Amino acid sequence: MENRITETLKILTDADKEACETVHITENEPVSQKKRLFIESYGCQMNFADSEIVASVMREAGFATTSEAENADLIFLNTCAIRDNAEQRVRTRLRQLNVLKKKRPGTLIGVLGCMAERLKAKLLEEEKMVDIVTGPDAYRDLPRLVEEAETGQKGVNVFLSREETYADISPIRLNSNGVTAFISIMRGCDNMCSFCVVPFTRGRERSRDPYSIVKEAQGLFNDGYKEVTLLGQNVDSYKWLGQPGISAVTEEHTENVSAQTQVNFAQLLEMVALVSPELRVRFSTSHPKDITDEVLYTMKKHDNICKYIHLPAQSGNSRVLEIMNRTYNREWYLERIDSIRRILGDDCGISQDMIAGFCTETEEEHQDSLSLLEYVKFDFGYMFAYSERPGTLAAKKFIDDIPADVKQRRLAEIIDLQQRISLERNQRLVGKVQKVLVEGTSKRSDEDFSGRNDQNKRVVFPRENFKVGDYVDVMITDCTAATLRGHAVVATEVLQ
Ligand code: SAM
Ligand code: SF4
Numbered sequence: 001m002e003n004r005i006t007e008t009l010k011i012l013t014d015a016d017k018e019a020c021e022t023v024h025i026t027e028n029e030p031v032s033q034k035k036r037l038f039i040e041s042y043g044c045q046m047n048f049a050d051s052e053i054v055a056s057v058m059r060e061a062g063f064a065t066t067s068e069a070e071n072a073d074l075i076f077l078n079t080c081a082i083r084d085n086a087e088q089r090v091r092t093r094l095r096q097l098n099v100l101k102k103k104r105p106g107t108l109i110g111v112l113g114c115m116a117e118r119l120k121a122k123l124l125e126e127e128k129m130v131d132i133v134t135g136p137d138a139y140r141d142l143p144r145l146v147e148e149a150e151t152g153q154k155g156v157n158v159f160l161s162r163e164e165t166y167a168d169i170s171p172i173r174l175n176s177n178g179v180t181a182f183i184s185i186m187r188g189c190d191n192m193c194s195f196c197v198v199p200f201t202r203g204r205e206r207s208r209d210p211y212s213i214v215k216e217a218q219g220l221f222n223d224g225y226k227e228v229t230l231l232g233q234n235v236d237s238y239k240w241l242g243q244p245g246i247s248a249v250t251e252e253h254t255e256n257v258s259a260q261t262q263v264n265f266a267q268l269l270e271m272v273a274l275v276s277p278e279l280r281v282r283f284s285t286s287h288p289k290d291i292t293d294e295v296l297y298t299m300k301k302h303d304n305i306c307k308y309i310h311l312p313a314q315s316g317n318s319r320v321l322e323i324m325n326r327t328y329n330r331e332w333y334l335e336r337i338d339s340i341r342r343i344l345g346d347d348c349g350i351s352q353d354m355i356a357g358f359c360t361e362t363e364e365e366h367q368d369s370l371s372l373l374e375y376v377k378f379d380f381g382y383m384f385a386y387s388e389r390p391g392t393l394a395a396k397k398f399i400d401d402i403p404a405d406v407k408q409r410r411l412a413e414i415i416d417l418q419q420r421i422s423l424e425r426n427q428r429l430v431g432k433v434q435k436v437l438v439e440g441t442s443k444r445s446d447e448d449f450s451g452r453n454d455q456n457k458r459v460v461f462p463r464e465n466f467k468v469g470d471y472v473d474v475m476i477t478d479c480t481a482a483t484l485r486g487h488a489v490v491a492t493e494v495l496q
Pocket of ligand 1: 044078082083195197198200233234285287312313353354355384385387388389457
């Protein structure tokens, strides 16, 4: 039974907002005589990265992107199915687009991504304005599906692949600040967390050829980018078993990889870090059962691998973790945290995902989630009320029995505590100098720049004569739970 609750996602930083709440839309490309494509992307960073693949595939088919749905010949919604409210948002948007389609009957509408994969052809019956339904592994087929739709036939391709990684497709960077970019290193997920729809919507886990990843990072760096984030549902289980191929990178890197036929995540991280000391490397998401000390030591070894780990906990109670099928318990999680602190120190940023009100969770078990937060002192977190997803193990095995108001109250308690801890963690940095990569103008004031420090915290400071893409040493003078504020310092001040 789908228990429709109003979920609350508390946003703690602007970076979080970008990752979870913002809907990304395409920008205008300055070309004429091409058909216009508008893509609106929902959900996680993987989806935003996928939209860049889609834009690339469609450019080959003669489409240029536009920022205005009203002027588009083709509209794609790249959707998320992780919680019910994500899907409801898309349904609302489809109704708005239906009005537009009535005014411009030639406009084609495609639903892509996880919601398309979950609902398949049923979506065409439920939402009559939709012409194309395409799952995450079928984007190469989009030009054909669009051609068919242009002749009035509805098109569906929700085939899930065991091989597709889109390794050979150069993504078109959408919504780019020209400084930071995402690189997908793997697709799908083989974990069967009982609450999660991802294994059903994104299929089996597969890792992308490391040479193509390093080549993409090198290309971005050559184009002026200063930070890449390696993306996967569970990056620590990245494993490439292919033969060494021809590397397009420097001799040093070729040597580094040619000796081995198997590349794990720690090795991949090092290969990307070696592209340039000026290129920051981040990654997401780590899984507590898989993150190894080898990864932590690789982070320590390279200054340009950011000291920040997103390590979803989901619950602080071992029984709940067991029925979530997370395959670790509280003690295991805390041991991993202790290892992070031992190897990377207290300053390493750590963030969490937490689910409130999972099936059968008692008040005492909820208290364990709160005490986990107290113990770890996470820098920030993404916190959710449990939303039952049809077809998942939890939906089949358990009753979604925690009343909506109890879920909301528990969620609010988790969020309040995390806010307090985030503020404490940020206050520790007041009076210290942080290296910030400038990403753009602050949303609040044109006079200020905004960027992130090593630990992924948003830092705002007066722009002076700096430019986007500069690394700036910023003395932190003030903070909230979400943002650090400060001013640039000259080298002598840094040394004091
Ligand atoms: N692969 C990552 C992992 O294992 O942590 C994250 C995947 S998921 C896109 C992001 C987060 O959504 C999860 O960590 C979990 O906290 C949350 N989530 C997933 N399914 C959910 C559900 N049914 N209800 C509420 N939150 C959910
Ligand atoms: Fe979902 Fe678990 Fe896979 Fe993350 S690891 S995507 S929560 S099944």
